[in-house]
Amino acid sequence: MAREIESRLAIIGAGPAGLTLANLLQQRGVPTVVLDKFSRAQILGRARAGLLEHRTVELLERHGLAERLHAEGAVHHGCEFRSDGASFFTDYSALYDDTPHYVYPQQEVVADLLDAYEAAGGTVHYETRANRVTSLEHRPRVECENGLVVTADAVAGADGQHGAARASIPGESFTEYTMQHEFRWLTLLARTRPSAEWTVYAQHPRGFAGHLLRSDDVTRFHLQVPFEDSVEDWPDERIWHELRHRLGKPGWTLHEGPVFSKNMLEMKSSVLEPMQYGRLFLLGDAAHIITPSGGKGMNLAIADAAELDGVLAEFLDGGEEKALARYSARRLPDIWKAQEFSHALIHMMHTYPADRPDAAFRQRLQQSRLWQLRHSTAYARNFAESYIGPPLGWPFEPGEEPRTPRAGREQTPGGITAAP
């Protein structure tokens, strides 16, 4: 039997985007309801991202949501690039106003957001899959598989790329820009301490390899693999052999341990324009997919939530219907900036299949990019700004403060050195 509830805002999806929005609105006293197809335990078990931009942490701090992040997360200032047996270290913080970058696993961000929301009285309907959103232009209704129907003044679709929200928008009312990249990753989590205190990106004739920190005893690795491979083609011995080979440099030891998560990742990018139809708004992966290269997805999802919170404040509190269209207009420059960066990083680090007629030319372009990153301060500054991410609230309106104060550190000269 159908159960009907009403709220000011219905949020589909209890990931970083949906839960950030839920907390911000709750703190302003706006009644919200969150729906997720998964159980609480399943939501907390989704280990994915780990790199947090400074603006993401600043936003969480401002809303009292970063206490555990500061206690347990790590602050990062640089990353290492390895190629052709050589390596160099890019101190991106030094290149960008001493702005730090953070490592704190996505499932911990989600746990903090969920705990805060529920502790303050917020309701999450677990194991409640949304099927469709109707009546988008007036007072939208979210119809769920278990019979629940939620009617609200607006709906936030934060249910990822395969969710119900984007599928409910008439196809002719948006344009989807997509790109399927020619590379594939085997991404894995291993129970082992990190082998360096920073992220390592290795460009190697056998393919890209990445070493990314997650915690004192868990490390994430990425390996570029042939398109036709499946997880079964990659037993642990093969993975460690390949990682030793691609990441190796003289005097460096790769710490190994049990692999407890392995997934094949297709590298897909997409952006929907606009990210709103009537009173249904798309956030995070529901509106745009970005490759994990550069660690932008969760940060964009949280930035979407912050922007939508501001827009909804005007609409829900003041009935300002005009404010609603501002959401897409304000978010898209930032989203495309991140897409451009992620795309450039992919093409700086991956190996092109040898049978491509232009493979050798492309590899030369790649070497030039790495050379410029190492030897051109202007090039490296641009990398640093994109990697750390723009300030909170960017892009600014005319007359707005161009920079937010940053929790910096002592200025270090230069920024590009031989790898320590």
Ligand SMILES: Cc1cc2nc3c(=O)[nH]c(=O)nc-3n(C[C@H](O)[C@H](O)[C@H](O)COP(=O)(O)OP(=O)(O)OC[C@H]3O[C@@H](n4cnc5c(N)ncnc54)[C@H](O)[C@@H]3O)c2cc1C
């Ligand atoms: C291996 C990997 C590494 C990554 N590394 C980084 C990184 O370092 N930094 C970074 O910023 N990003 C990274 N990302 C990307 C990041 O994980 C995503 O961009 C982020 O999860 C997007 O958040 P979201 O809230 O939009 O969606 P999600 O996290 O996908 O949350 C969507 C929620 O909606 C729920 N849902 C889906 N359909 C329905 C439905 N019909 N009804 C109800 N609920 C539904 C799901 O259960 C889920 O809880 C990485 C991704 C991967 C896979």
